[in-house]
Amino acid sequence: MDHVSIRGCSSSSENTQGEEDMELRRGPWTVEEDLILINYITNHGEGRWNSLARCAGLKRNGKSCRLRWLNYLRPDVRRGNITPEEQLLILELHSRWGNRWSKIAQHLPGRTDNEIKNYWRTRVQKHAKQLQCDVNSKKFKDTMRYLWMPRLVERIQAAGNTVTHNLNNNINTTNNTNTNTNIDFTGNPVLPMPTVSSNDYYGSQVSMDASPDSLGTQVSMGSDLKDQCYNYQVDYNNQIDNTQITHHDYSKSLTSPSGFFNPGEQFQGGDQTMWLGGEDVPQFNIEDLWFIEQHLFSGV
DNA sequence: AATGTGTCCAACCGCACCTAC
DNA sequence: TGTAGGTGCGGTTGGACACAT
Structure with missing residues (x-):
């Protein structure tokens, strides 16, 4: 001492x-x-x-x-593992606000900024390191958005929960004219927000909230990687189009041409989930990693 | 069983901002 | 207006523990 x-x-x-x-x-x-x-x-x-x-x-x-x-x-401090719902929220909020831990913590009742910061550093940054990219890089953000977060949603739904959350606790009312009385799982009112839509890879359309200080999502999705088809439907507060992303059949070739991800090198011993795995993060398999490289990281 | 390595997290540190005087 | 004390935030550290060798 x-x-x-x-x-x-x-x-x-x-x-x-x-x-x-x-x-x-x-x-x-x-x-x-x-x-x-x-x-x-x-x-x-x-x-x-x-x-x-x-x-x-x-x-x-x-x-x-x-x-x-x-x-x-403090009596209301929550202890224990970060739940998938909380992980999803942290990922979304961090993508929006960066290392504003206290601000992020405001949306996770009972969680402290320190706890969230520790979670980010120990879990998230670790995976960025394994991906050999920075947490702030497009690579990693895309990985989070298109693989990690959907997997979290799947886990949440598999547990019988509905993913309905809105991170907008500080509504920019200039961007929102109608009201919405839905309540998110943080206890905050769900309000609509402006959205944008853009064409994404493979001609699929990805829509997302574009308001600067709000992020509302109602996400429903399913994936069946056995069929090599990745369906991703997002309905942001029921006001924008569903999004569907379907990727190709990668089962015939699992060798990374660019070397970013080469199963034979990266997963010695046949461990295909040695990274981005574990109890607290979604399990990504070899097809996911292929998807990352071919469609998210290409041209980066 | 002993040692090395990695992970997690409570706690500390430095800095910036706020407020009262 | 300047200053000092208080507060909050983000970054970093160090020890305990778990796991691997």
Whole structure:
């Protein structure tokens, strides 16, 4: 445990006994410290963290107290694995806002910015590294959009849940004239947003929300890679066209001409799901990877 | 069983912004 | 207006744990 010398309880209105040095604790919090902090906030409320730390008798600085409370002790903090719904939300919000963790966390009740940040760094960035691209690259964003996120949706639906969410908690009303009383799974009202449509690869049409500060989706899709056909239907708040993407039969050739993905090299031992796999991310198989390279990464 | 390596996450740090004086 | 303290945010670190060799 590190210690740093600081001043004692020296609030200008409270410190009448002069300034005396005290040791400032750092590192992991003890159960006793947690109880002191919880009791103090229960009785006095939160805020004014520096004076709170002093007056509660905690040998911690205010920032440490605030962090401990917000990230761990707060009653409504959700613990446990990030659910597929939450993963989907994180991916979507990050694609929109980047590393605005606190803003993203506002849409995941009970989750802290720290937790989301850790999730991103440990899970998402790991896969970007395995793809040998940057998380901010088009490659990776396309992979997320067209493979990872649909897979999450499949998992959610396989679990019997409906994917209906809208990330618009801060509606830009100048872009929305009609109202929608749907409620998303974050508890926020679902409002329509302007959309754009564009032709995408293979002549399929991809439509997506284009409003700068909203992202509403109602996604339904199915895929059957055994048939080498990938159907992807998206209905954004029931107001734009369904999207259908069908890719070709890759089963006859599984060797990557560009070398970006070569099963014989990348998946030694026949492990076709060694990356982008695991409990918390969708399982991508060899056809997915082919799809990534042939249709998302070509020309990049 | 011992050691090495990777993963996860709580906590810290530096910076920017806000507010009161 | 300038300054100091408080607060919030994003980046980074380090230790505990799990897994592989």
